[in-house]
Amino acid sequence: MKIHNFSAGPCILPQVVFDKMAQACLDFNNSGTSILEISHRRKDAVEVMDTARALVKELMNVPETHDVVFMQGGASLQFPTVAYNLLREGGKAAYTQTGKWAENAIKEAKRFGEIEVIASSKDKNYNYIPKGYPIPADVDYFHCTSNNTIFGTQMKEFPTSSVPLVCDMSSDILSRDIDVSKFGVIYAGAQKNMGPAGSAVAIVQKDLLGKTGRNIPDYLNYDVHIKKESSFNTWPVIAIYGVMLNLQWLKEQGGVEEISKINTAKADAMYHEIDRNGLFTGTAATEDRSQMNATFVLNNEILKADFDAMLKEAGVVSLAGHRDVGGYRASMYNALPLESVEVLIEVMKQFEQQFG
Numbered sequence: 417m418k419i420h421n422f423s424a425g426p427c428i429l430p431q432v433v434f435d436k437m438a439q440a441c442l443d444f445n446n447s448g449t450s451i452l453e454i455s456h457r458r459k460d461a462v463e464v465m466d467t468a469r470a471l472v473k474e475l476m477n478v479p480e481t482h483d484v485v486f487m488q489g490g491a492s493l494q495f496p497t498v499a500y501n502l503l504r505e506g507g508k509a510a511y512t513q514t515g516k517w518a519e520n521a522i523k524e525a526k527r528f529g530e531i532e533v534i535a536s537s538k539d540k541n542y543n544y545i546p547k548g549y550p551i552p553a554d555v556d557y558f559h560c561t562s563n564n565t566i567f568g569t570q571m572k573e574f575p576t577s578s579v580p581l582v583c584d585m586s587s588d589i590l591s592r593d594i595d596v597s598k599f600g601v602i603y604a605g606a607q608k609n610m611g612p613a614g615s616a617v618a619i620v621q622k623d624l625l626g627k628t629g630r631n632i633p634d635y636l637n638y639d640v641h642i643k644k645e646s647s648f649n650t651w652p653v654i655a656i657y658g659v660m661l662n663l664q665w666l667k668e669q670g671g672v673e674e675i676s677k678i679n680t681a682k683a684d685a686m687y688h689e690i691d692r693n694g695l696f697t698g699t700a701a702t703e704d705r706s707q708m709n710a711t712f713v714l715n716n717e718i719l720k721a722d723f724d725a726m727l728k729e730a731g732v733v734s735l736a737g738h739r740d741v742g743g744y745r746a747s748m749y750n751a752l753p754l755e756s757v758e759v760l761i762e763v764m765k766q767f768e769q770q771f772g
């Protein structure tokens with residue numbers, strides 16, 4: 417049976433990525449060795465890293481002022497890394513609190529200095545994006561989360577200010593056009609939209625580094641990773657290979673511009689059905705709805721077992737909402753085909769016919 421994987425992360429990747437990764441596990445580049453047993457310094461491994469970094473630069477139009485590094489530890493290690501690299505001793509940073517991951521980013525940054533939460537949507541269980549808040553001019557940077565994976569909200573625009581803009585784009589990087597030049601640092605755990613789990617990407621404006629007066633451990637120092645071209649220590653060749661293949665696939669689809677049209681089509685279809693179908697209600701404020709993660713609940717919880725059975729029957733998997741929101745979450749990352757969204761919508765329609 418065909419499976420339609422709506423997982424919030426690690427997420428679906430294109431079939432060609434799975435095929436090539438599987439082959440590389442058996443024999444990488446006809447070398448007689450598996451990608452799992454080779455040195456990250458072997459020539460064709462270095463090529464994987466170089467190609468992955470170059471593709472991020474190309475697909476996101478990264479300007480010369482910025483560089484791209486891959487690190488381990490996921491987005492969670494980027495939370496303290498950002499503060500370590502940008503927050504001066506005795507300095508201050510401003511954060512928006514728009515979800516669980518933003519909370520975690522704040523918690524980690526607080527270890528390094530004064531964190532001012534300048535806007536929060538916690539009052540409504542993070543179902544909207546705060547807007548119109550002033551960003552203080554005396555902070556070292558302003559941090560926001562572009563897409564709140566758990567709550568299904570997404571920033572449609574980014575505030576401008578005189579201070580560097582830092583953004584956790586874990587769950588919508590490469591899904592829509594972004595002007596990288598407006599950001600000091602963009603970071604993302606790979607496993608939401610960029611590849612398999614095992615790495616995080618950071619896109620860093622180089623002239624922001626080296627100003628904190630801190631004695632930064634080498635691994636957490638962006639400058640070290642930039643100078644070592646992301647080969648400071650042993651990196652997971654298989655994971656970066658997966659990222660590289662996925663980025664190559666994205667380029668073949670026409671890049672971010674083309675995929676963003678498909679993402680809009682998927683999200684529009686999904687939300688249209690959530691709004692049309694009397695058995696469901698969307699949980700996020702309409703104007704802040706995420707194109708990546710659509711969150712919705714059953715109006716009548718008693719019908720849950722019936723709906724779940726129909727989903728299973730149709731091959732729809734990993735649609736359960738996060739425990740903080742409940743209900744359902746349809747994650748529609750780049751690799752999820754429109755066809756899968758159509759299958760889910762069909763199930764919702766049939767469910768309405770039977771139980772509505």
Ligand SMILES: *Cc1c(COP(=O)(O)O)cnc(C)c1O
Nearest residue numbers: 490491492517565584586587605
């Ligand atoms: C999943 C997620 C994280 C955490 O990612 P890890 O790589 O597991 O540390 C952080 N931020 C956002 C927005 C996420 O969706």
